[in-house]
Structures are given as structure tokens and as C-alpha cells.
Amino acid sequence: MLNSATAKSVIDHALFLGADFAELFVEHHQTNTVQIASGEVDKVNSGIDFGIGIRLFFGHKVLYGYTNSTDEAELKRVTSLLAAKDKREQIASAGSLNLNRYPIQHGCRMPLSQDANLDSKIAFLLKVDQAARAESEYISQFIGSVLQREQQVSIFNSEGLHVDDTRHYIRVAGNTVAQKGNEQSSGMEGPGALAGWEFSEQIDAKELGQTIAQQALVKLGADACPSGEMPVVIGNGFGGVIFHEACGHLLETTSVAKKASVFHEKMGEMVAHTAVNAVDDGTMTNEWGSIHVDDEGMKTQRTQLIKDGKLTSFMVDKMGGMKTGYEPTGSGRRQNYKFAPTSRMRNTFIEEGEHSLDDMLAGIERGIYAKKMGGGSVQPGTGEFNFAVREAYLIENGKITKPLKTATLISTGPKVLKEISMVGKDMALAPGMCGSVSGSVPTTVGQPTLKVDNILVGGGN
Template sequence: MLSPAIAKDVIDHAMFLGADFAELFVEQSRTHSIELISNEIDKINGGIDFGIGIRLFFGTKVLYGYTNSTDKKELLKIVDILTAKDRKNLQLESVSFNFMKGSNLHEVSQPLHQSNNLESKLSFLHLMNQSARSESNKINQFIGRVAQKEQDIEIFNSTGLHVNDNRNYIRLAATAIAQDGGQQSTGFEGPGAMAGWEFHTHIDPKYLAAQVSKQALIKLNAAVCPSGELPVVIGNGFGGVIFHEACGHLLETTSVAKKASVFYDKLDETIANSVVNAVDDGTIANKWGSINIDDEGLKSQKTQLIKDGVLTSFLVDKMGGIKTGYQPTGSGRRESYKFAPTSRMRNTYIESGDSSFEEMISSVEKGIYAKKMGGGSVQPGTGEFNFSVQEAYLIENGKISKPLKSATLISTGPEVLKEISMVGSDVEYSAGMCGSSSGTVPVTVGQPSLKVNKILVGGGNE
């Protein structure tokens, strides 16, 4: 996408002006999305975006700029502007690139550049809409969406790295809204993968639509959740969002390097119950948060974050490694060429344990089963969180009883890790989007069902 000769001249110029490190991130992305609402196709959008990001290091200072042009004069001009206040001893060595073509772990048969598969996508959305509404006449709205993206990247840097990669993303989303008199509730599912349109053959549109409709209907006349400190069984899959938000971000060198994380000095110390093992793995084939290489050109890897309750690693990008002394973990990610990369999660999950779901439920005299988690808020420095529960049930005398509404879970990452006493063997994963200082990127959260001995539960009022 960019001439290596131009890349060489730009990087040589940056190094001549005293940069300690120089990098060019070249990207071209195709996107295509369709949205159905109120029984009709509401939006069909698509486009192509191209740009080049230029990142320079002067010590631990990061300078960043970008352009949509491949013109050498424009790229050199950006370097001159970025370095205007930081120029120092001139470096006369010239960079020599060593091109590397990495292996692709994520097989794709229907990429966006071949076809947008418009008719097939329209049929999928209409079938979901019909199926959702057929569940009940109380389903008064259904929103369906298909979004596909293909991203080509090329990276050059002053260490001689030259590498490229092709990435394909597909995400389906279904939202059902149920209404009964003045009561209204919603259900949502959003499966995604690092794949092409062929991913939809693994998803039954009728089943997906039925899932979100049943979620919405169950909550319509549910009882108000009780409040207080209670044991909670958190369901598998998207339940992992709590670990991602309240703990995972605290293990990124973005916060660790600034000592803005409660875990910054806890490496090799026990931070969780011994049944907890947590991983961030960018190598799982076709998972939504997977990558062949990160956005700094490093090969993706599996990073063990917690082993038997002990903190074993952080998530480290290049600058994070410079600031902390830790080795990069292939975790440097960015939304696009408009952002400088920082340390970010990929597929982050708690690994399987040896307890059964039935054992967890039967061990609770009175508590909450949080089957499906919703959104929430987190204080980055402390890990304090407040998460809503999208689908919840009361547990009484070791059995799941009535559905609940207005349930929230309130705690901190460090506290909840220590209160996990049972971990199931039913690990599942869910797709999501994560926003941080380097933009919004695809991530996977996951976990088996697990039991938290005590956590503050917030209820609601009738």
C-alpha cells in the first residue's frame, strides 16, 4: 500500500532529526453494514477509508500524526511538525527493512472485498425479525444489524520491521423490546467473529431472535431484585465482562506504567482465590478479539495473567515495555490509523475450573443467579464497578426460582477476585467492543459459570 522506498525515506528523516524510534502504520479498511428496524431496512452503509499514522518516540514521549496521503512530501512535513520541539542529536544510520509475511490463523471464505452478500444479509435480518415477533404480541420492536469489515494493514518501523496483515470482522446484533402496559424491557445478543460472511452459517437466525425475545419477555413482569450483600452465581460467556472491565484494564501497562492501577506492584503476588486462572489470548482461531499480529507488528500470543490466584503477567505494548521494563506481549492495539497504539486486551477470559453449575446453585441458600450481564461503569484506577444484570433470577434453598429485574452488582476488581470460590467447566465467550485511549477495538470476554461468595447487590423499587 505504501512504497518501501518512501517509508524508508520518511523513517530515515525522523531518525536524522533525533527520534529514538519511528513507525508508519498504513491502513485501508472496507466496511458494510445493514440495519433493520420497525419491520423495514432502515440503513445500508458502506465505504473505504485509507490513512497512514506516524508515531515517533523521544525517550518516553510519544508524538503522533496521521494523513490520508501517500505523498512523500506530505509525510516528511508531518515528521517535521511532530519533531519541531524535540529535535536533538542527529542519527545518520539508514534503516533497512526485512519484510515478513506472517501466517494467517483465521480462515475466511467470504471476505468483504469479494462480495457484500447483500441479498443474503437482507434475508437473514428479515428472518430474525419475523421470528422475534412470532414469540409474542408483546414484542413491539425488533432491531437487527449486520456489520462487516475488512482491514488491510502494513507496518514499517526503524528497527527494520516491515510486515502486513489482512483482518476480517463480522458481527450480528439482535435487540428485542417487549411492552406490557407501562412496563418495557429489552433483550440483546451480539455474536461476532474474526471471519467473513460465512460466519452466519454457524448462527441460527430463528434461535438468536427467540433468545432476545425471551430475555425481554421474562423481565416484563419479573419481581424487583432484593438488595444487600449476597452470594451470586454469575453465568458463563458475557459474565466475563466484569473481569474485563474491573480487572483486565488494571493489568494493561497503560495504567500500570503510571501506577494508576492497584495491581502495578503486585506481580507474582496472590491477588485472587486459588481457583482463579485468567488468560488474554490473541491466537484463538476466528475469535472476535484475535489478531495475527498486533498493531505494532508483533506476533500475537497467549498471555497467562493469573495462575492459581497469582498475578503472573501484565499486558504490555512497546512504550509500556520501555516505561516498565516488561517484555511486550503482542498487545499493542488501535482502532485505526488515527490512533497511536496502547496496551489492550484481546480475548480475555477466566479458564475452566472443576465445579458444576448445579453444585454452585445448590450451595446457595439465598442469593442471585446473574445469567446474563449488561453494561456498567468502572473507575479505572481502583476497579470499582457497578454492573446491571440483563437477566437475573432469585436462588432460594439451593434452587433457581423467580426471575428478577433491576439487579446490579457493585464491588471492586480486587475484592471480587478474592470472593470467587467456585469455577465451572462450561467456559463460553462473547463478543464486545472496548473503548480506551487508542480508540475502540473488538474484544472477546469469557468465563465459565462461577460463584462469588458475597457481593453487594443493588435492587430496585416498584
């Protein structure tokens, strides 16, 4: 995509203009989306993008620009425009750029660049549609899609780094609407992986359709959810979105370096119940949030964030490390070449504990079982949140008794961490897209089923 000689010449030019550090992020990005609606193909979209991001450090100041050209003169022109904002004396030129090669951990058998699977994608989605509609006459709508993309990157920097990487992403999504009279409810699932179309072989189309349909159907005629503070058992998998949004972002040096996180001075302190162990792991084979190397060219790793309730690490990018003194953790990520990287999550989850669902239910006279979580909103810095519960059930006298309409969980990240008293043995992961200052990136959330002793529930009663 860009030869090393050109990259070195541009980097040397940046250093000649006084930059302390210079980096080129070269990206070729290909996407394809197939969508069906009402049992028919609704759209098929494909796209290709290419660009080069240029990042310069002047002390702790970051300057960033990008271009779609590989022409050396154009790259130097953009570099000069950036450096003009903070021009300093020339420093030494970059050393030789040495290509670092890492073993391919996340294999891909059916990549988008060799895609000949349009018919099989459509057939797969139609099977999911048929399975969902077969569950009930009340299923009034199904929309399904397959998103596949391939990202090739080359990263060069003034420390002599040269890394090439290819990332393959696949996500299958389904949404249903159930309608009975004037009442409507919805269901959705969206499995994904760092893989190619071969990932579909791991998905049972019939089971996926049935699951999505049942999520919608169970809420038809359900009682309103009670309101107030009460114990809540949160289901595994996407239940981890609460930790991701309300706590995870507060553990990124993006916020820690600005002292905009309530955790910025808590390293080594107890920030959660002793039952809580939390990890951000970019090494998990073929998981949606995994990467071989981050978008700064650093090999990814497993980062233990919380151990037995104690804060043990932040997620650190290069500039975040310079500002805070912490070592980078391979967490520098960006949506594409149009964004400068910053510290971001990868596969972030609460580790397994030792309790069963029955253990958690026992002793709860009245509470909520939040089987499936939905989206929500979080206040940056404090971690104050409210999250929708997509599938909820009432707990009475230690038993799950009946389905409820959508509920809302309201608390703060730091508070809810200390209210978790039991953690289950059924850890599961769920893919999602996370938005922040460096754009939208694939991330995985996860947790086992866990018990929160006390949290504010917003419902209809």
C-alpha cells in the first residue's frame, strides 16, 4: 500500500520540522452488507475506502491529519501543514523501519476479498426469517443482515516500527417485531466474530430465529415492571454492557489522563466487591473485539483491570502512557485513518465466579431478573447510567415467576461494582460497536450471570 522508503522519507520530514514522534497509519478498507426485510432482499451494499493518517507529537500535544494519496510530496505537504501549528528545532532522523511479523492467531477461511457467498448469505438470512415467523402468527416483521468487512493496515513510526495487519470482521444481525392488537414488542440478536463468512457455520439459523422471536413474544401481555430499589440478577453475555459503559470507559487513559475519571487516583485500591475480577483481553482467538496488534502497532495483550475487587490496571495507549506514566497495554484503537488513536476497550468482561443462578435467587423476596440488557446512556467521568432491560422477569421468594415489560436500571459504575455480591459460572461474550473520540470500533462485552444486591429499577409500577 505504501513502500517503506516513502514512509521513512515522510517521517524524516516530520522530525526535520521538529516533531518528537511521527506515525503513518495506512488503511485499505472493504465492506459488504446484505439485508433482507419482509422475506425479500432489501439491499446489497459494497464499498472500498483508502487513506493515510499522519500523527505528530510535540511534547504532549497531538496533531493529526489524513489524505487519500500515497504521493510522497502530498504526504509531506500534509505533514508540513500539521507541523506548522507547533514548529520546533529539527531532531534526529528516524532509524531504519523494520517490519515486525506476528503469528496469525485469528485465521480467516472465507475473507471478503475472496467473497463469492452472496447467495449463501441470502439463503441463511431467509432461514432465520422463516424460523422467527414460524414461532407465532404475532411475529409481524423480521429484518436481517450480514455485515462483512476487511481492513488492511500498515503502521510506520519514527521509533523504527513497521507493522502490517489484516482484520476480517463478520456480523449477523436479526430484529423482530411482535404485534398483538395495539401492543408491540421487539427482539434482537447480533452474533459476530473476527473471522470470515465461515463464522456462519457456527450459527444455527433456526435457533437464532427462534431466539429473536421469543424475545419479542415474551413481552406481549407481560405485566409492568415494579419500580424502586431492589436486588437484580443480571444475565450473562450482553449484561456486561453495564461494566463496559459505566466502568470500562473510566479505566481508559483517555479519561484518566485528564483526571476526568472517578478512578484516576484509585490504582491499587478496592473499587469493587471482592467477587469482581475484570479483564480487557485483545488476544482471544477470533473474538469480535480481538486484534493481532493495536492501531499504534503494539502487540495486543490481556490486561487484568480489577483483581478481587482491587484496581490493578488501566487501558493505556501511547500518549496516555506518556501523560500518566503507565506502560501501554496495546489498547490504542481507531475507527479508521480519519481518526487519531486513543485508549479503547477490546474484549472487556467480568470473569467467572462460583455461584449458580439458584444461589443468586435464594433469599430474594422480590426483585428482577434482567435476562437480556439493551442500550442506555452514561455520564462521562462519573459513570452515572441508565440502561434498558430488553427481557425482564419478576423474582418472588427465590423463584423467577413471570415476564415483565421493559425495565430500566439506574445507578453509577463505581456504586454498582460494590453492590455485586455473587458472580456465576456461565460467562458469555457478546459483540457490539463502541463509540468514543477515536470513532466507532468493534468491542466485545461479557460477564457471567451476577447478582447486584441493590439497584434502582425504573418500571411501570
